[in-house]
Amino acid sequence: MTMSSTGGRRKPPTIHDVAREAGVSRGTVSRVLNGGHYVSPAAAQAVDAAIRKTGYVVNRHARSLITGRSDSVGFLLTEPQERFFEDPNFNVLLRGCTQALAAHDIPLLLMLAGTDDERRRITRYITAGHVDGVLLVSSHSGDPVAEELRAAGVPLVACGKPIGLGSKVSYVAADDRDGARDMVRHLLALGRRRIGVVTGPLDTPGGVERLAGYREVLAEAGVEADERLVVSGDYSRASGEAGAERLLARAPDVDAVFVASDLMAQGVLTALHRAGRRVPEDVAVGGFDDSPAAVAARPELTTIRQPWDRISSEMVRVLLAQIGGDDPAAVILPTELVKRASA
Amino acid sequence: MTMSSTGGRRKPPTIHDVAREAGVSRGTVSRVLNGGHYVSPAAAQAVDAAIRKTGYVVNRHARSLITGRSDSVGFLLTEPQERFFEDPNFNVLLRGCTQALAAHDIPLLLMLAGTDDERRRITRYITAGHVDGVLLVSSHSGDPVAEELRAAGVPLVACGKPIGLGSKVSYVAADDRDGARDMVRHLLALGRRRIGVVTGPLDTPGGVERLAGYREVLAEAGVEADERLVVSGDYSRASGEAGAERLLARAPDVDAVFVASDLMAQGVLTALHRAGRRVPEDVAVGGFDDSPAAVAARPELTTIRQPWDRISSEMVRVLLAQIGGDDPAAVILPTELVKRASA
DNA sequence: CGATCAATTGTGAACGTACACACACCCAGA
DNA sequence: TCTGGGTGTGTGTACGTTCACAATTGATCG
Structure with a gap:
C-alpha cells in the first residue's frame, strides 16, 4: 500500500530543491522567478536548468500568503440567468477574458450572482480579498454588488459604462x-x-x-x-x-x-x-x-x-493596471458596420 | 496621503485577533472553524461572536499552504470554441457546477483549451496542484488532456462517458x-x-x-x-x-x-x-x-x-468525494420525454 | 591606494493557518 | 484511591515563499 497505481501525488519540489540543485540560495531562485533582475547570467542559467530538471512549479499559496495578492481574478455576472443562457455574447466575452488572463498566468474565477444569497456570498468572498480584482458584467443601473465592491476599494472593471457609479469605476465599452x-x-x-x-x-x-x-x-x-x-x-x-x-x-x-x-x-x-x-x-x-x-x-x-476581442483584452489590461495601482480608466472602442444579407 | 478615499484596503483580522477577542487560543478558534469538535459550547459561542465582531474571514492561502489543498476546482472545456459559443448546454452546465460548488464554498476556475499551447499550459497548471480536481467537458475520444490528468492522478469527473479512458475515470451521464x-x-x-x-x-x-x-x-x-x-x-x-x-x-x-x-x-x-x-x-x-x-x-x-441540474450537482458530488479519497464512480441519470409542438 | 558605488548573493524573518502534542480536567470503574 | 479514557485547551512548529537587510565582490574614481 505504498502508492496507488493510478498515480499518487508525490511531494512536489520546492524552491529549496531548485536552489540546492543549482548551487545557489533561495533568494537567487526567487529573484529569477520574479523577473530576473540583479541576477548574474550564470546563476540565472543554472536556476533555469534546475527548474527544468526538478519540474519545479511555484506554490501559489505560499507566494500569496506573503505578497497579499491572490493572482486570480473574478468574472462576475449579475445579469439574470436567462440572458446568460440565451446570449452568446457572454460566451464570447468569457472566452476573451479567460484567454487574456491566461497570457498573464492568472486564473479566472467564475461568479454568478442570481439570488440575493449568492450576491451576499460573492460580495463577501471578493471583499475578503480572495481575488485581486473583478471583471464585472452588469449593465443595469443600481447594481448593489458593484457599489459595494467599489466602496470596498476592490479593483473593478465593468463591461459597458455603469450607470450611477460615478467616475470611480473603470469600464470598457464600445462606442x-x-x-x-x-x-x-x-x-x-x-x-x-x-x-x-x-x-x-x-x-x-x-x-x-x-x-x-x-x-x-x-x-x-x-x-x-x-x-x-x-x-x-x-x-x-x-x-x-x-x-x-x-x-x-x-x-x-x-x-x-x-x-x-x-x-x-x-x-x-x-x-x-x-x-x-x-x-x-x-x-x-x-x-x-x-x-x-x-x-x-x-x-x-x-x-x-462590437470588438469583443479588444473589449475583453482591454478589460483585462485595465484591471491589471488598476491592481498594480493605476487610477480607474475608461476605454471606448470603435465599432464597425458589418454588411450581410438583412440590410 | 494616508488612505485613498476610494477605500484603501486595511489589514484584515487574523485568527490571532479573533482568539484575543474571544479570550481563547488560536487552536480553539481553528477548531471552531473546522467543524467545531472538541470545543465547549461556551468557547464556540465566544469565538462565533468574536468572528462576527472582527469581521474575520479565513485566509485561504495560509490554509492551503498547510493543508496542501487549494479548495478550488477547475472546469475544463476542451471542445472546439464554436460549440461553446453556440450551444447553450454549456452555459447550463457551467451554471449548475458553479452553484453546486458555491454551496461548498469552492470557487470554480474556468479553463478553456482551444489551442495546443493552451492545452499544455492548462495541463501544467492542473498537475502542479493548483486545483484539487477537474470537471471535464470533452465528449470526444482520445482527448490527450484527459489522459494526462488521469495518469497524473488528478481527481477527474467527466460529463458524459469518456471513450477510451477505461474505468479509471469518473463520469456522470444521462441515459x-x-x-x-x-x-x-x-x-x-x-x-x-x-x-x-x-x-x-x-x-x-x-x-x-x-x-x-x-x-x-x-x-x-x-x-x-x-x-x-x-x-x-x-x-x-x-x-x-x-x-x-x-x-x-x-x-x-x-x-x-x-x-x-x-x-x-x-x-x-x-x-x-x-x-x-x-x-x-x-x-x-x-x-x-x-x-x-x-x-x-x-x-x-x-x-x-437531460437532467442538467442533477448532472452538474452529481458531477460536483462525485468529484468532491473523489478528492476526499473515494474511488472513481460512474453515475447514469434517467432522461425524460418532454412533449412540445414539434412532435 | 583608499573610498565609493553598483552588482550580486546569502540569510533571517514573516505571512496566517492547521496539526501534533502535551497537559489539565472530569467522571467511571476497579 | 488509583487508573484510564474521553473532553477541552494551549503551544510550538511547519508549510513555501517573498522581502528587507547585510555581506561580499569588483570596478571606478579621486
Whole structure:
C-alpha cells in the first residue's frame, strides 16, 4: 500500500530543491522567478536548468500568503440567468477574458450572482480579498454588488459604462452611439425612411446610447421623428419578437428596423417572417453586437460589430493596471458596420 | 496621503485577533472553524461572536499552504470554441457546477483549451496542484488532456462517458440510449414509420448510444431499417441543417426525424421549412437535450430532457468525494420525454 | 591606494493557518 | 484511591515563499 497505481501525488519540489540543485540560495531562485533582475547570467542559467530538471512549479499559496495578492481574478455576472443562457455574447466575452488572463498566468474565477444569497456570498468572498480584482458584467443601473465592491476599494472593471457609479469605476465599452449612427445612416442610404427601432433596456447605457444615436441621425437627415416607430425591449429574443409585432401594429408602413441587439433581431426576423414581410426587400433589419447570433440568423444579419476581442483584452489590461495601482480608466472602442444579407 | 478615499484596503483580522477577542487560543478558534469538535459550547459561542465582531474571514492561502489543498476546482472545456459559443448546454452546465460548488464554498476556475499551447499550459497548471480536481467537458475520444490528468492522478469527473479512458475515470451521464428509445417510441406512437435520424459525432458516446437506441426500437417494432434514413452530424446547428437536406434528398418520404441534439434540431427545422415541409404535420421532429434551444425553436421542440441540474450537482458530488479519497464512480441519470409542438 | 558605488548573493524573518502534542480536567470503574 | 479514557485547551512548529537587510565582490574614481 505504498502508492496507488493510478498515480499518487508525490511531494512536489520546492524552491529549496531548485536552489540546492543549482548551487545557489533561495533568494537567487526567487529573484529569477520574479523577473530576473540583479541576477548574474550564470546563476540565472543554472536556476533555469534546475527548474527544468526538478519540474519545479511555484506554490501559489505560499507566494500569496506573503505578497497579499491572490493572482486570480473574478468574472462576475449579475445579469439574470436567462440572458446568460440565451446570449452568446457572454460566451464570447468569457472566452476573451479567460484567454487574456491566461497570457498573464492568472486564473479566472467564475461568479454568478442570481439570488440575493449568492450576491451576499460573492460580495463577501471578493471583499475578503480572495481575488485581486473583478471583471464585472452588469449593465443595469443600481447594481448593489458593484457599489459595494467599489466602496470596498476592490479593483473593478465593468463591461459597458455603469450607470450611477460615478467616475470611480473603470469600464470598457464600445462606442454605442456612434455604432447606432452608422447603422441608421446605412439604412437611410438604402433609401429607407420609415425606420423603426427596438431599443435595449433604457436603464442601461447601451439602451440609451443606441437610441440616442438613432434619433441624432434621423434629425440630422431631416427625417420626421415618429414615436410610433420606437419600441423597447430587454435584449432577449422574445422581446425582439414582441417588439416587432408592436411596431408592425403601430406603424405598418415601417420599411426598416434598427434593433439594439442581434438576439432581439433574431426575434424581429421571426415576427416579420410570420407577418409575411420579406427581409430585406420589404423591411431591412439591422442588428447590433455581431454576436454568433448574427450569422446564425436567416437571413444573416447586417449588424454593428462590437470588438469583443479588444473589449475583453482591454478589460483585462485595465484591471491589471488598476491592481498594480493605476487610477480607474475608461476605454471606448470603435465599432464597425458589418454588411450581410438583412440590410 | 494616508488612505485613498476610494477605500484603501486595511489589514484584515487574523485568527490571532479573533482568539484575543474571544479570550481563547488560536487552536480553539481553528477548531471552531473546522467543524467545531472538541470545543465547549461556551468557547464556540465566544469565538462565533468574536468572528462576527472582527469581521474575520479565513485566509485561504495560509490554509492551503498547510493543508496542501487549494479548495478550488477547475472546469475544463476542451471542445472546439464554436460549440461553446453556440450551444447553450454549456452555459447550463457551467451554471449548475458553479452553484453546486458555491454551496461548498469552492470557487470554480474556468479553463478553456482551444489551442495546443493552451492545452499544455492548462495541463501544467492542473498537475502542479493548483486545483484539487477537474470537471471535464470533452465528449470526444482520445482527448490527450484527459489522459494526462488521469495518469497524473488528478481527481477527474467527466460529463458524459469518456471513450477510451477505461474505468479509471469518473463520469456522470444521462441515459442516452434509453432517452433515444423513448423518443423513437413516441414517434412510432404518432403513427410515423419512415423515421430518420441525425446522429451526433460517432466518436462520442452520446452519438453512438443515441443511434443505438434508435435502431433498437425500430428493430423491436419490426420497422424496416433503412440506412438512407441515417445521417450524421457534429451537434452544430449547421450540421443539423445539412443533415436534414441529405435526408430529404435520400429519403423524400421521411415522416419523422429523431435529432441527437436540440441545436441540430434547430437546423433541421430550418431545412424542413425551406423544403416546404410542415412540422409536425408532414414531418415530426424530436430533439435531445432539452436545452434552452428547445424552447427557442419554432415550433418548440419535443425533446428528451437531460437532467442538467442533477448532472452538474452529481458531477460536483462525485468529484468532491473523489478528492476526499473515494474511488472513481460512474453515475447514469434517467432522461425524460418532454412533449412540445414539434412532435 | 583608499573610498565609493553598483552588482550580486546569502540569510533571517514573516505571512496566517492547521496539526501534533502535551497537559489539565472530569467522571467511571476497579 | 488509583487508573484510564474521553473532553477541552494551549503551544510550538511547519508549510513555501517573498522581502528587507547585510555581506561580499569588483570596478571606478579621486
